[in-house]
Amino acid sequence: xxxxxxxxxxxxxxxxxxxxxxxxxxxxxxxxxxxxxxxxxxxxxxxxxxxxxxxxxxxxxxxxxxxxxxxxxxxxxxxxxxxxxxxxxxxxxxxxxxxxxxxxxxxxxxxxxxxxxxxxxxxxxxxxxxxxxxxxxxxxxxxxxxxxxxxxxxxxxxxxxxxxxxxxxxxxxx
Amino acid sequence: xxxxxxxxxxxxxxxxxxxxxxxxxxxxxxxxxxxxxxxxxxxxxxxxxxxxxxxxxxxxxxxxxxxxxxxxxxxxxxxxxxxxxxxxxxxxxxxxxxxxxxxxxxxxxxxxxxxxxxxxxx
Numbered sequence: 001x002x003x004x005x006x007x008x009x010x011x012x013x014x015x016x017x018x019x020x021x022x023x024x025x026x027x028x029x030x031x032x033x034x035x036x037x038x039x040x041x042x043x044x045x046x047x048x049x050x051x052x053x054x055x056x057x058x059x060x061x062x063x064x065x066x067x068x069x070x071x072x073x074x075x076x077x078x079x080x081x082x083x084x085x086x087x088x089x090x091x092x093x094x095x096x097x098x099x100x101x102x103x104x105x106x107x108x109x110x111x112x113x114x115x116x117x118x119x120x121x122x123x124x125x126x127x128x129x130x131x132x133x134x135x136x137x138x139x140x141x142x143x144x145x146x147x148x149x150x151x152x153x154x155x156x157x158x159x160x161x162x163x164x165x166x167x168x169x170x171x172x173x174x
Numbered sequence: 175x176x177x178x179x180x181x182x183x184x185x186x187x188x189x190x191x192x193x194x195x196x197x198x199x200x201x202x203x204x205x206x207x208x209x210x211x212x213x214x215x216x217x218x219x220x221x222x223x224x225x226x227x228x229x230x231x232x233x234x235x236x237x238x239x240x241x242x243x244x245x246x247x248x249x250x251x252x253x254x255x256x257x258x259x260x261x262x263x264x265x266x267x268x269x270x271x272x273x274x275x276x277x278x279x280x281x282x283x284x285x286x287x288x289x290x291x292x293x294x295x296x
Contacts, residue, residue: 001183002197003283005276008215076216 009074012120016075018113019125023066024080025109029102030059031085036099039089045164048095055099062132069128092160093150100143107136138172145170185279186272190264193272202272206265211253221248222269228262 009016037052070077089095110132117126149163149170181198191206202218204211213221228244244262246255257265 001185001195001279002200003280004195004197004200004202004215005280006283007200013219076220 010124011070011073011075012122014116015120015122015125016070018116019066019070019075020078020080022109022113023063023070023077024082025106026059026063026066027080027082028085029106030056030063031082032102033059033099035085035087036089036095039087039095040092040164043092045092045160047164047167048092051167052095062135065131069125073124092163093147093155096143096146096150100140100147103136103139103143107133107140110136138174141172142170186268186275188264188268188271191268193268195276204268206268207255207261209253211248211251213248213251217248217250219273221246222273224248225262225265225269228257230259230262233259233262 011019033052033056037049037056040046040052041049067077067079089098110129113129114126114133117123117129146163146167149166153159153162153166155163181196182194182203183197185193185195185202187193191204194203194205195201196203196212199212200215202213202215204213204218204221224246233241233244242258244255244257246257247253248255255261255265
């Protein structure tokens with residue numbers, strides 16, 4: 001019998017579902033970072049606000065990369081509904097702690113996708129997500145380095161102003 | 175009524191209906207409750223997801239008369255499905271079986287394409 005299913009899509013249903021779930025995670029990250037940007041701006045941390053705006057745009061690009069991949073492989077990418085985006089944060093430091101937690105969660109999700117790809121022998125998707133796994137090294141590094149600045153510089157006096165000023169300089173050389 | 179030009183192969187059948195594949199039009203035909211409906215491949219699987227998403231427990235618990243039926247009007251079909259709880263369960267059984275057979279057909283096709291005899295011919 002003619003294989004209509006594979007004529008339509010090269011993606012296994014499980015892989016399509018897990019990628020759509022990841023699209024939602026990336027979209028949620030983008031929204032959370034935008035909320036963080038707004039909070040930082042409100043609190044007077046201009047450099048951090050810009051930093052989170054860029055992070056938000058980057059997460060959106062990640063989302064679109066996954067979105068286009070699902071469609072390009074014959075699947076059906078789902079535009080996600082985003083809920084539970086925070087509007088307030090406890091402190092300047094807690095914003096970056098949440099950022100690190102968010103990035104660690106994303107890494108965990110990509111590891112899970114990689115595991116599923118190997119299990120289902122989808123090496124094309126496995127190859128595709130290598131880019132995201134490498135990207136996560138940078139994301140986690142940057143969040144950790146910023147958190148370390150809170151200890152190195154200290155928050156007392158003009159500490160937070162100093163930390164904010166140094167945020168754009170944190171980069172991963174690889 | 176089924177398209178007279180269709181080139182049919184039965185995918186799966188139960189006591190309540192059947193799913194056929196038309197390899198000429200690249201579509202599936204669903205025979206259920208005395209009528210037949212053609213679905214494109216992606217529409218067929220979307221329709222299955224909608225049927226799977228029906229909350230049968232809520233239909234049973236809800237005492238209102240309107241809760242006894244679910245109405246589905248899949249896009250790109252002329253059909254309106256008015257389903258009671260039995261219909262939903264019967265349709266699920268049929269679609270689950272059809273999906274399994276469609277996926278099995280894919281696996282068999284993939285295996286046949288990688289057998290040594292075929293590779294030797296290439």
